[in-house]
Amino acid sequence: MTAVPSACIVGWPAKHSRSPLIHGHWLRTLGLEGSYGCEEVRPEDVVGFLQTLQARGYVGCNVTVPHKEAAFGAMDVLTDRARALEAVNTVWIENGVLHGDNTDILGFVASLDAETxxxxxxxxxxxxxxxxxxxxxxxxxxxxxxxxxxxxxxxxxxxxxxxxxxxxxxxxxxxxxxxxxxxxxxxxxxxxxxxxxxxxxxxxxxxxxxxxxxxxxxxxxxxxxxxxxxxxxxxxxPVVDGLGMLLHQAAPGFEHWFGKRPEVTPALRQLIVDDLARSAR
The missing domain is CATH 3.40.50.720 (NAD(P)-binding Rossmann-like Domain)
Structure with missing residues (x-):
């Protein structure tokens, strides 16, 4: 029986992250088995955490502040984007090897393309x-x-x-x-x-x-x-808020971990907007 793939967001702190909400929405709408959690990891522990990611049951993770530069140094294989920026925000495992990318570039330009x-x-x-x-x-x-x-x-x-x-x-x-x-x-x-x-x-x-x-x-x-x-x-x-960048940068990682490319839809945006409104009350 194939294990259900699991990914997470890694940061310090990380509990405020909307990534679990984003990826959970995509898993439900695409009808895929999988889970996405949250791991708060201290800066001094993050390299060790990433190097044992597979042993912890994860197929990959997102990396948020302040860990992106440390994650860059912990990877076995880097994309050209990650190498150019010397920072990693998306990690996946292939044959036990840690791969790192930086999808913030893609998120920013995709958000601009969509809005303007x-x-x-x-x-x-x-x-x-x-x-x-x-x-x-x-x-x-x-x-x-x-x-x-x-x-x-x-x-x-x-x-x-x-x-x-x-x-x-x-x-x-x-x-x-x-x-x-x-x-x-x-x-x-x-x-x-x-x-x-x-x-x-x-x-x-x-x-x-x-x-x-x-x-x-x-x-x-x-x-x-x-x-x-x-x-x-x-x-x-014309104005473009920061939410689009957050949503679009998440899609490549989801495809690596769960095997399907998700879409950034008005329904997903509204889900996050509503959650932000609730947390602001």
Whole structure:
């Protein structure tokens, strides 16, 4: 008898993750046997946990903060995307061998494709706020889709300069306080920081002078409409919230673990939106 495949989300903390809800929905709608759980693993224990993933009964896992860089170092085989970003968020096992990928890039561009079709052909210059792991994946996605220039702004200038150097001549670093001068030249503004997230300080920038068709997107999805997105919507700019990226990045892992490619549907989005609303009460 074939064992029922089981996967999980690995993080510290991880109980807030919506991944079990996402994958549980796909298992039910596709009529597949399987399970998806949650494992909170301390940073000092994560490499050992991943190296014993199969012995723990798992066929793979998602990896969330702060473990993506550690997971990169624990893999036997890496995709080109994971190697380029030096971070892993999706793990699966083939013949006892740990494979690692980074699907954050795919999640970001798939979300943009779904919400603002044709965005890439209209985006020559993108402003990216923040220089952490999410920013790295998002910059890679923008460059891959042909954006000519990406400007990274981070409160710590050293981090933005390091990221710009990592990607090369199509990426430049600028001062955080230069945002108001740069917004009018941008075809897209992306917040990759935690600013604006529930429990965090607000992202205090102005979109004054932003082009009418410029896209504004936020990696934050709690709340779904951050102050940044609310301001963009008031101005009439197209907006993309962070939930789409979360949903789309999950699909490749599900296919590895359970054998079928799931779809990101309005019903799945509504399921997560309703859960977020309940948790906010």
């Amino acid at each position: 079709p044709g965005w890439a052909s209209r985006t020559a210059h993108a402003l990216v706020l923040g220089a952490g792991g999410a920013a790295r994946a998002i910059v890679a996605g923008l460059l891959d889709r042909g954006v000519e220039l990406v400007t990274i702004l981070n409160r710590t200038r050293d981090r933005s300069e390091q990221l710009a150097e990592f990607f090369g001549k199509r990426v430049q670093a600028s001062r955080w306080d230069a945002v108001s001068q740069l917004v009018p030249s941008a075809d897209m503004v992306v917040n990759t920081t935690s600013l604006g997230m529930s429990g965090q300080p607000e992202l205090d920038i102005s979109l004054e002078g932003l082009k009418p068709g410029a896209v504004v997107t936020d990696a934050v999805y709690i709340p779904l409409e951050t102050r940044l997105l609310a301001e963009a919507r008031r101005r009439g700019n």
